[in-house]
Amino acid sequence: MITERQITSILKKRGYKLTPQRKAILKVITQSYDHLTPYNIYERVHQESPDVGLVTVYRTLDLLTKLGLICEVHAEGNCHSYLVKRPSEQHHHHLLCSQCGTVVDFVDCGVEELQERLCQKTGFEIHDHLLEFVGCCRNCQKTTPS
Amino acid sequence: MITERQITSILKKRGYKLTPQRKAILKVITQSYDHLTPYNIYERVHQESPDVGLVTVYRTLDLLTKLGLICEVHAEGNCHSYLVKRPSEQHHHHLLCSQCGTVVDFVDCGVEELQERLCQKTGFEIHDHLLEFVGCCRNCQKTTPS
DNA sequence: CTATAAACGTAAACAGTTTTCATTTGTAGC
DNA sequence: GCTACAAATGAAAACTGTTTACGTTTATAG
Numbered sequence: 001m002i003t004e005r006q007i008t009s010i011l012k013k014r015g016y017k018l019t020p021q022r023k024a025i026l027k028v029i030t031q032s033y034d035h036l037t038p039y040n041i042y043e044r045v046h047q048e049s050p051d052v053g054l055v056t057v058y059r060t061l062d063l064l065t066k067l068g069l070i071c072e073v074h075a076e077g078n079c080h081s082y083l084v085k086r087p088s089e090q091h092h093h094h095l096l097c098s099q100c101g102t103v104v105d106f107v108d109c110g111v112e113e114l115q116e117r118l119c120q121k122t123g124f125e126i127h128d129h130l131l132e133f134v135g136c137c138r139n140c141q142k143t144t145p146s
Numbered sequence: 147m148i149t150e151r152q153i154t155s156i157l158k159k160r161g162y163k164l165t166p167q168r169k170a171i172l173k174v175i176t177q178s179y180d181h182l183t184p185y186n187i188y189e190r191v192h193q194e195s196p197d198v199g200l201v202t203v204y205r206t207l208d209l210l211t212k213l214g215l216i217c218e219v220h221a222e223g224n225c226h227s228y229l230v231k232r233p234s235e236q237h238h239h240h241l242l243c244s245q246c247g248t249v250v251d252f253v254d255c256g257v258e259e260l261q262e263r264l265c266q267k268t269g270f271e272i273h274d275h276l277l278e279f280v281g282c283c284r285n286c287q288k289t290t291p292s
Numbered sequence: 293c294t295a296t297a298a299a300c301g302t303a304a305a306c307a308g309t310t311t312t313c314a315t316t317t318g319t320a321g322c
Numbered sequence: 323g324c325t326a327c328a329a330a331t332g333a334a335a336a337c338t339g340t341t342t343a344c345g346t347t348t349a350t351a352g
Contacts, residue, residue: 015329016329016330017317017318017319017328017329017330018318018319019317019318019329019330019331020317021330021331022330037308038308038309039308051331051332052331052332053331053332053333054308054309055309055310055311055331055332055333056330056331056332058308058309058310059310059330059331074220074225074276075274075275075276079220079225079226080225080308080309095264095268095270095272097270098273104268104270106264108260109260110259110260111257111277113256114254114255114256115279118241118252118279119281122241122250122283122284123283123284123287124241124243124250124279124281124282124283124284125281125282125287126241126279126280126281127244127280127281127282128221128279128280128281129221129277129278129279129280130220130221130276130277130278130279130280131257131275131276131277132275132276133261133264133270133272133274133275133276134272134273134274134275134276135265135270135271135272135273135274136270136271136273137268137269137270138268138269138270141269141271161298162298162299163297163298163299163348163349163350164349164350165298165299165300165348165349167299167300168299183339184339184340185339197300197301198300198301199300199301199302200339200340201300201301201302201340201341201342202299202300202301204339204340204341205299205300226339226340293352294351294352295350295351295352296348296349296350296351297348297349297350297351298347298348298349298350299346299347299348299349300345300346300347300348301344301345301346301347302343302344302345302346303342303343303344304341304342304343304344305340305341305342305343306339306340306341306342307338307339307340307341308337308338308339308340309336309337309338309339310335310336310337310338311334311335311336311337312333312334312335312336313332313333313334313335314331314332314333315330315331315332315333316329316330316331316332317327317328317329317330317331318327318328318329318330319326319327319328319329320325320326320327320328321324321325321326322323322324322325322326
């Protein structure tokens, strides 16, 4: 996981100010293993720092997106859920727990072969792909043995 | 592609009424090879049948979702884009053209192996996955040679 | 042809996100 | 440490996409 400190240093380098609000938001999202909606983040930040507004959460998410520091999570209904990127993993995908929201990264998706096959068959030039797995993590299996 | 007629017959069987509005909406979405947003559908339907409202489009999409006759498309920003299911393909995925929106289905995603590996490694029970490819179709490659 | 429940359109409500604008604040330069 | 200024913020309003409420219309079984 990228640490709060690392992001802080990136912001500084790029000339962005280090406000207490941004620090509070960064703390929340870097310390979470879940994917969080803007409102989720707002709630958590608000507990510790009630002076931070929802609008600032949106603005900070925009900034982090622009800097490429967060990724979206699509599966599980909500399409606007965010997650701090782990370091040095340019190409990676997510495995989500549908109960607790925990996200695990994985790197070797191995779809290149399939992609090549599809290009051949369809004549498409393929630029990108989206891959997510959804399941139940080890912890949640204990609590809800289905 | 499932035909208008096939869906019509499913609706009848399940006791839903065959209103002119539903017929107009079905005509549009069964005849499109793109993924369409509710508003896209509304626009197209509206041209032919100006008496059909946007709310009815939403209601019809709900119905088709409930009956499992349409699927969502996630990649490409808009997460509320829909597409009629092709027949008899229970498990399939999509390849999208980012220029014209055309969607091609493919069946053999071959991620079972990866899924098994992830289960072993993480202890997750994996229930589902989301896989989409995005690229440029043969036609659009001609018009925009990049 | 009739009765009835389902479906419809319009308008209003709602949720999530973005914009506006006046005020506050982090930081570079002194 | 002060100062000046652009950047960032909060509160309120605006916007967009979606859902709900409700009185009216209509497809269909009998």
